[in-house]
Amino acid sequence: MTYRVAMDIGGTFTDVVCYDDTSGAVVAAKAPSTPDDLAEGVFAALGRVMADPAQISFFVHGTTQGLNTLLERKGARVLLLTGAGARDVYQIARGNRDRMFDLRYRKPAPLVPRADVMEAGGRLDWRGAELTPLDEHAVRQAARRARTEGFDAVAVCLLFSYVNPAHERRAGQILTEELGDDVLIVLSHQVAREWREYERTSTTVLEAYTGPVVRRYLAGIQHRFRERGLTVPVHVMQSSGGLVNAGYAMRRPLQTLLSGPVGGTMGSVAVSRLLGAGNPHAICVDMGGTSFDVSLVVGGRPDVSAEARIEGHPVLMPIVNLHTIGAGGGSLAYSEAGALRVGPESAGAVPGPACYGRGGTRPTVTDANVVLGRVDPAWFAGGLMELDVRAAGTAVAALAGELGLDPLALAEGVCDVANAKMAQAIRTLTVEHGVEPREFALVAFGGAGPMHAVFIARELGISEVVVPRFPGAFSAWGMLEADVRRDLTHPFFRPQDDLDGAEMAARLATLQTEALDALDHQGVPQDRRRVEHAVDMRYEGQDYTLTIPLTGAGEPAAPGFLDAVAARYADAHTGRYGHATPEAPVEFVTLRSAGFGSFPGATARSPERTAAGPPAVRDVIFNGVAHRTPVLRRAGLSGELAGPAVVVEETATTVIPPGCLATVDDNGFLIIKVTS
Structure with missing residues (x-):
């Protein structure tokens, strides 16, 4: 037997999907991420679905190593080498203001200070013809400085190298001769062979800044898997929605910047195809423990741009248009100036929400859902952990007392604030670009996405929510569908x-x-x-x-x-x-x-229905009113299901509010018709 395996390493959980090449069966599981050594979380998740990595015929994973490095400003020390007279291009950047009416607006701080920018003489004209030979002595001076001052990477961006890269190639040869493999050398024409000097420089610097961390991570993952018996190449998801092997990703690490979140977009492309021509457009929402990611599928294809801005820095490369905010199940709720705030700070994997029982005491979105009865505490994440309802109630009650609110009202308020923030994130990617969200279906995934999807859809006037199979591991499943x-x-x-x-x-x-x-x-x-x-x-x-x-x-x-x-x-x-x-x-x-x-898709065979016993029934709060609500296992669902209902499975929980109607289709997708 052989298996195709995909993994999505998130801030809270590591998700894994295992596809049986022979039978078409799919198994999904998750394990807590291990920030100190991500490989431990990877192998813990893998151990839940298979015993022997030698049986893997194809392996792909998504990683946020590069993005986290940028967000946390923990990247490499970079020396930037530019053409003579172009030293300040990166510092000056552009004169436009991204936030026109923000009196406190400041340009993003450059990743390379001006003191770490050096010039090398030599000039090409706009056609690529040489006007002045490259000053090789200046390049060797840059190499000596990089070696003596301990720089991790050298980024080279020379004028008109996108037309004729001869000078950059020679500079790269000299730097490699002088520095060997100890220092990463990044040449702009290899990263972004495109016009516009500042944007090309920014892209080159970003690759140099994140590259050493990503390369070490990928090399470590490959080594650890080989030790466990994996014989096939490790593939990595790119920001464009495509796959490459780890060897190429180590040479072009910037391509993996949005590696993890993009898997869900590609999975939504497959969902759009399976749903047929009636649903060619989809808003993809991925709500995990730390963040909320939004992307679009338009006409059955991912919405990909040739450039983007990441943390204010322009990037010239094909990239799925993705908008991310700090709103997830672990987002902390708190009081600020007498008002309720939610996120972007997260409880993360450790200690996590109070209900995880790992020492967390501050209330989170997950704690609010536990208090409202919208989570099955005895079978959370497929029984991976049992939630501490009392701890969640204590954390929520403490904040409620601080704000002078009833604990149940506060819990619903926490969810409402989070839902409003997520709806606004969708508007940023749709309404602000002239796109009408009501013409789209909402594909909800991530561990917390199906729990909030209907409430978000109501805010936007969207009439249909699609919850695919394995929603908590859906980004991993999407990687198996990518080219x-x-x-x-x-x-x-x-x-x-x-x-x-x-x-x-x-x-x-x-x-x-x-x-x-x-x-x-x-x-x-x-x-x-x-x-x-x-x-x-x-x-x-x-x-x-x-x-x-x-x-x-x-x-x-x-x-x-x-x-x-x-x-x-x-x-x-x-x-x-x-x-x-x-x-x-x-x-x-x-x-x-x-x-x-293209590789053969991992579209699973239709799920087998399992006999379902009588559902548990509990009080769940909707709009301040307790409703007697069945808690159902998704594996036993068929036909139609009227809300209110809570549907639980191994990787996520779906909440169907009163008045909504859910249907299980032939693919095993849960289709929810949303009422206003």
């Missing part, structure tokens, strides 16, 4: 009057060959490879671009291409900004090719 992916770019600045379609087609053909070769090195069989192409376009005089899909590498050489792609751009411009200028000339900026390698 291997490699993204390539090539600068291609051309106004429409100077466009040579044959030249563009030839460039795309070269990118396609490179993408297919990269997939070959990732071990993807030839019959499972494909390449998709796109071009970044703008109206003449504009600064920013939109990415327009192409039908194939040869399309630009076909008759009528310019008119067709200009019309496509006008439609995209209307969709994004609400208007277009079809008569205005367009410009082409960047060619993009993405290679995809």
Whole structure:
């Protein structure tokens, strides 16, 4: 027997999904994360679903190591090497204000102080032609400083290297000769071969800043798995929603920045496909113990951008549009200026919520749900732990006394505040970008997501909530549904009057060959490879671009291409900004090719129904009123289920309020029709 295994290592729990290649059976489990040694939590979770890692035929995992390093500002010490006269590009950044009316607004603090930026002479022009040779002596001086002062990484970003990387390549060779493998060398044209100097520098610095931590982590995971008998490569989820093996991820560690949360988005793509054409759009919400992540599936495809901002720092790489706030089951509730606040501070895995019985005394969202009766304390996380109801009540009552409220009213208030924050996070990704959330289904997952999903949907006017199987481990399941992916770019600045379609087609053909070769090195069989192409376009005089899909590498050489792609751009411009200028000339900026390698999906066979005994019935509070509510095991559900009800399973709890109707479909998904 062989198994395909995926893991999502979160701040509170490590989730694992094990798919049996032979029978199609899926088992999901979780174990508490172990912050001091994440591998311990990994093996504890793995031990709950299988005994012998040698039986694993495919292994993939998501990690937040890089993101946590950035959030906690615990990254590497980086020396930045720029071209002569460009030393202050990274410090100056951009002049725009992200928060126009915030009087206390400050630009994000650079990850590299100005004192750690050095210059090297040499210059290329905008076409990539050499004007002045590279000053190799200055590069060697930078290497000596990096060695003597103990820098962990050197980031190199030279002008116009995205057009001609010759100077950067030579600088990289010199730095490697001088520093060996002890210092990470990051070259901007390998990280982001795109225009805009500040954004490219920022991306290069981010890879250098997070890279050493991620590389050590991945090397350690591979070593520990080999010791346990794993013989297949370790794969890692990328921020783009694709997979790469750990060897490539160690060379390009920035690609893993949003590795964990993106797995849920790819799982939602699979859910959208299984639900059929009637549900092509989905809002994906992942509520765990520490954070709440929102992403979109539009027309059955993940919402991916060519750039993003992480903690205020621009990043040039394909990335699933994800909005994260500090709202999870472990988010702490507290009093501030006489008002109730929830999050972003979290109780984490240790000590965790008060109900975990690990020494926590401050109330959390999970404690509030326990007090309201919305959690089965005797079978939490599939019996992984028994919750301490008295401790939860004591923590909530203490805060209620401080605010002069009834404990039950406070508990419901804690949930209401958390729900409002999460609904606002969804508006940030939808309403603020001209997207109507009522046209989407809400796919809820994460250990706490199904517990709050209906309440969030009501805030937004969404009429349907989908709770997939194994919601608490859904991000891990989504990783088994993802493709291997490699993204390539090539600068291609051309106004429409100077466009040579044959030249563009030839460039795309070269990118396609490179993408297919990269997939070959990732071990993807030839019959499972494909390449998709796109071009970044703008109206003449504009600064920013939109990415327009192409039908194939040869399309630009076909008759009528310019008119067709200009019309496509006008439609995209209307969709994004609400208007277009079809008569205005367009410009082409960047060619993009993405290679995809598909493996057999891990879509589970329809779940077998188990005989369900009589449900337990308890009082659950909804809108200040106690309702007699059945507590049901999900494995025994079929047909329709009217609220109120609480549905429990190994990885999550789903709350169905009064007036709502849930249906179990053929895939085992729980479909909840939401009433206002």
